[in-house]
Amino acid sequence: MSALTHATARRATPLGTTTLAGLKPALFITLISALAVAIAAVVSEPFRSPTNVESLLFQMAPLLLVAAGQAVVITTAGIDLSVGSMMSLATVLAAASSSSAGAVVALVLVVGLAGGLLNGLGVVSGVNPLVMTLGTMAIFRGIALLVLGQPGGIVPADLLTPLTTVFGHVPLTFLLALAGVALLWLASAETRWGRTLFAVGGDEGHARRARLPVRRTLLIAYSVSGLFAALGGLALVARIYSGDPNVGDPFALDAITAALIGGVAVTGGRGSVLAVIPAVLLLALTDNLLNLAGVFSYWQYIAKGVILIATLAAYHAAGRPSGLLTMARGGWRKGAGDASTGGAR
Amino acid sequence: MPRSERSSIAEPIDVSGVYGGPAGPPYTLVCDELDKRFGATHAVRGVSLTLSRGRTLALMGENGAGKSTLMAMIAGELKPGSGSVAVDGRVAVVHQELSLFPQLTVAENLGLGREPRLAGLVNNRRLRADGRAALDRIGVALDVDTPVERLSPAEQQLVEIARAVALNPSLLILDEPTSSLEPSQVDLLYAATERLKQDGTSVIFVSHRLEEVFRFADEIAVMRSGALVGAGPASDYTRESLVAAMVGRELEQLYPERSADRPQAEPVLRFEGVGGHGVRDVSFAIRPGQIVGIAGLEGHGQHVVAELAAGVRKPRAGRLVLDGSTRGDGGFKSPREAIAAGVAFVPPDRRTSGLMLPLSIAENLTVAAAHRLHPTRLLNGGAERRAIQPVVERLRLRFAELEQRVGELSGGNQQKVLFGRWLLVRDLRLLVLDDPTRGVDVGARAEIYGVLRELADRGVGVLLVSTDMLELIGLADEIHVMYEGAVRGSVPGHSATEEEIMTLAAGEA
Numbered sequence: 126m127s128a129l130t131h132a133t134a135r136r137a138t139p140l141g142t143t144t145l146a147g148l149k150p151a152l153f154i155t156l157i158s159a160l161a162v163a164i165a166a167v168v169s170e171p172f173r174s175p176t177n178v179e180s181l182l183f184q185m186a187p188l189l190l191v192a193a194g195q196a197v198v199i200t201t202a203g204i205d206l207s208v209g210s211m212m213s214l215a216t217v218l219a220a221a222s223s224s225s226a227g228a229v230v231a232l233v234l235v236v237g238l239a240g241g242l243l244n245g246l247g248v249v250s251g252v253n254p255l256v257m258t259l260g261t262m263a264i265f266r267g268i269a270l271l272v273l274g275q276p277g278g279i280v281p282a283d284l285l286t287p288l289t290t291v292f293g294h295v296p297l298t299f300l301l302a303l304a305g306v307a308l309l310w311l312a313s314a315e316t317r318w319g320r321t322l323f324a325v326g327g328d329e330g331h332a333r334r335a336r337l338p339v340r341r342t343l344l345i346a347y348s349v350s351g352l353f354a355a356l357g358g359l360a361l362v363a364r365i366y367s368g369d370p371n372v373g374d375p376f377a378l379d380a381i382t383a384a385l386i387g388g389v390a391v392t393g394g395r396g397s398v399l400a401v402i403p404a405v406l407l408l409a410l411t412d413n414l415l416n417l418a419g420v421f422s423y424w425q426y427i428a429k430g431v432i433l434i435a436t437l438a439a440y441h442a443a444g445r446p447s448g449l450l451t452m453a454r455g456g457w458r459k460g461a462g463d464a465s466t467g468g469a470r
Numbered sequence: 471m472p473r474s475e476r477s478s479i480a481e482p483i484d485v486s487g488v489y490g491g492p493a494g495p496p497y498t499l500v501c502d503e504l505d506k507r508f509g510a511t512h513a514v515r516g517v518s519l520t521l522s523r524g525r526t527l528a529l530m531g532e533n534g535a536g537k538s539t540l541m542a543m544i545a546g547e548l549k550p551g552s553g554s555v556a557v558d559g560r561v562a563v564v565h566q567e568l569s570l571f572p573q574l575t576v577a578e579n580l581g582l583g584r585e586p587r588l589a590g591l592v593n594n595r596r597l598r599a600d601g602r603a604a605l606d607r608i609g610v611a612l613d614v615d616t617p618v619e620r621l622s623p624a625e626q627q628l629v630e631i632a633r634a635v636a637l638n639p640s641l642l643i644l645d646e647p648t649s650s651l652e653p654s655q656v657d658l659l660y661a662a663t664e665r666l667k668q669d670g671t672s673v674i675f676v677s678h679r680l681e682e683v684f685r686f687a688d689e690i691a692v693m694r695s696g697a698l699v700g701a702g703p704a705s706d707y708t709r710e711s712l713v714a715a716m717v718g719r720e721l722e723q724l725y726p727e728r729s730a731d732r733p734q735a736e737p738v739l740r741f742e743g744v745g746g747h748g749v750r751d752v753s754f755a756i757r758p759g760q761i762v763g764i765a766g767l768e769g770h771g772q773h774v775v776a777e778l779a780a781g782v783r784k785p786r787a788g789r790l791v792l793d794g795s796t797r798g799d800g801g802f803k804s805p806r807e808a809i810a811a812g813v814a815f816v817p818p819d820r821r822t823s824g825l826m827l828p829l830s831i832a833e834n835l836t837v838a839a840a841h842r843l844h845p846t847r848l849l850n851g852g853a854e855r856r857a858i859q860p861v862v863e864r865l866r867l868r869f870a871e872l873e874q875r876v877g878e879l880s881g882g883n884q885q886k887v888l889f890g891r892w893l894l895v896r897d898l899r900l901l902v903l904d905d906p907t908r909g910v911d912v913g914a915r916a917e918i919y920g921v922l923r924e925l926a927d928r929g930v931g932v933l934l935v936s937t938d939m940l941e942l943i944g945l946a947d948e949i950h951v952m953y954e955g956a957v958r959g960s961v962p963g964h965s966a967t968e969e970e971i972m973t974l975a976a977g978e979a
Contacts, residue, residue: 140594141592142578142615143573143575143578146617315591316591317583317584317587320574320578320583321582321583323571323573324582327571328571331569332571335569336583337582337583394571394573
């Protein structure tokens with residue numbers, strides 16, 4: 126039992142050990158999603174159709190972006206409820222400003238960053254994240270309504286054209302969203318900021334004592350969430366071709382759902398941004414398949430709720446030695462390991 | 471201001487000018503009339519202290535004597551009220567409460583905030599190599615890819631020390647570094663500090679284990695009520711004179727007198743071939759008024775025995791017999807059932823599993839006796855205060871007011887609150903203690919030991935799990951020594967020796 130008896134295994138993976146451990150839930154969700162795709166493709170003729178694939182991918186893009194930002198904030202043991210309003214605000218800014226595409230994109234990104242930074246400033250000055258982002262959720266919604274009182278407006282043509290570009294049947298927005306998520310994953314897992322992010326989310330007090338830059342880390346996390354919500358708003362414009370001050374509403378909770386299904390611990394410090402990709406796929410598939418099956422759309426909410434609870438229950442079970450799934454070793458349980466209870470091993 | 475690189479580094483201050491450059495003595499640390507008040511509390515009173523290069527100073531004193539405040543000022547974590555502190559180089563601190571991140575690996579913890587980079591991304595290969603190098607420096611071999619939460623408390627402590635040593639500090643402050651270490655690991659730490667000293671690093675060492683103080687320290691400084699009451703070479707002190715200097719009175723006896731033999735009453739609790747959770751075939755009995763000790767090195771199952779007795783875990787084999795009747799399916803179904811049966815548990819980590827830190831002293835004290843104190847389920851403040859007052863006085867609890875948060879108390883006083891909780895429970899039959907005095911100073915220990923003996927004399931059975939062998943020898947009527955999950959042997963408390971217990975605990979007998 127002495128410290129000396131532990132083997133000093135040598136690993137040479139270029140990725141961090143914790144980064145890899147965070148991907149385990151993603152693997153699980155990927156398997157389930159792949160299975161769902163395979164079954165649907167076999168049994169459902171309309172599912173296989175190119176138009177359906179294209180619409181599925183268009184549908185995924187906004188949620189991918191906003192869920193990735195949300196995952197970063199949840200990793201800090203925080204939450205961002207304002208992202209839905211921020212998406213709406215982005216769509217109305219795109220549809221109401223009637224300037225060139227470049228100016229519109231710049232405006233939307235600056236507003237996203239500024240809104241996120243505002244959240245971050247509130248949180249580092251001691252406002253509870255739930256309270257802060259609940260407040261800004263209302264504020265951003267109010268601003269969006271002031272800019273554009275009802276759905277409509279005109280999106281500049283030179284913006285709409287690239288946003289709706291499709292390669293084969295793969296939308297450009299989907300590819301850009303994938304790239305955005307991948308970049309954010311790399312930044313959040315494999316940079317100094319990222320490592321500090323996990324430390325702050327794991328124990329903010331310890332992080333302060335270790336003189337890690339806690340404030341800066343939180344400010345960046347919330348700014349990123351605002352920025353990715355604004356990008357998600359642009360991806361939404363590609364679907365609705367207009368501005369809508371309420372269109373983003375469901376995305377705040379959907380983004381939280383996606384992050385949690387992807388294995389990001391709601392208590393902070395554990396998880397992986399990359400895991401939102403299969404999680405968003407699973408949620409989009411649920412909507413898509415129920416639609417195709419002609420099930421009344423309200424059932425989609427119930428289905429997604431069941432998926433959320435079942436997935437987290439499975440993660441929880443896998444966190445125990447007696448669990449059915451063994452993929453969770455080193456997963457997201459917070460300080461409940463055998464070592465911390467001091468039991469004999 | 472540039473961000474400090476990491477854990478607890480003070481800005482280097484050049485002291486060569488102050489002390490006459492090369493001609494003066496090569497001090498690493500010079501404190502001049504350091505003083506600090508917190509409101510009405512005068513925490514540190516005009517402390518002047520010097521420490522030469524490559525020397526080890528043991529800073530002694532009861533909890534609340536001002537050691538932590540003094541060290542925080544030396545480390546640059548706290549601004550002095552008046553006076554000055556100068557350190558020639560960096561200070562690294564290993565705090566008593568670990569500050570590692572449990573979900574991250576050893577290497578990630580060691581490199582946190584100063585990860586080696588390659589094109590902006592963390593260079594994980596070098597991070598692992600650096601981590602191994604940092605562990606090598608203190609002679610510890612651990613897999614750097616293990617998440618810290620899967621290490622034992624002792625291993626976590628060693629990682630924490632490696633993290634501080636990796637900073638190449640000129641002054642290393644170790645606050646109770648040995649409290650969770652087993653003897654072989656203390657030897658490792660000793661060798662590491664000797665090596666550091668040869669490189670010119672000075673060490674300040676805080677411990678309540680006197681034998682280690684005399685082993686590690688070249689010099690000893692003693693604080694009492696915020697003032698420095700003694701400082702000099704370690705050879706000037708004996709155990710007795712050191713304890714006397716710390717408490718300001720001769721501590722006639724740390725351990726209370728053993729009670730006379732009582733008639734062999736029916737056991738309060740009997741373990742009959744209990745197994746599971748890493749222990750096997752554990753059998754012993756605790757009679758009313760008896761203090762039964764469980765000894766063993768870290769990780770040999772003694773914590774599991776405590777948790778089984780307290781109903782935190784259920785036995786997978788064998789059975790627990792309480793007052794002559796078997797419990798349910800062989801053990802308690804839950805801690806709640808155990809409490810209802812008069813079994814109390816003081817867990818080893820008071821901060822995470824014992825106390826509710828944000829709540830008040832009063833709330834923490836009354837939580838187990840709430841049903842008795844408030845039979846109508848409406849809180850009765852007067853009855854509560856009347857019940858608490860004698861307990862608070864009995865424990866000599868030091869506090870500002872009963873509404874104060876427990877988190878603000880010193881370690882020893884927190885531990886007293888945890889004990890006081892069970893003094894309020896009238897029908898207590900069995901008290902289960904797991905390392906009850908870890909990080910608790912001599913004065914508070916004596917009070918806790920006194921209360922333990924008093925409870926035993928009232929007829930309460932006590933199960934005492936401890937890694938401190940002297941504590942077991944001083945208190946227990948009977949000591950069972952664990953090795954690899956089983957009871958390796960038992961010795962009577964009044965005649966046991968450290969050698970005897972150690973031999974059993976190491977599996978050599």
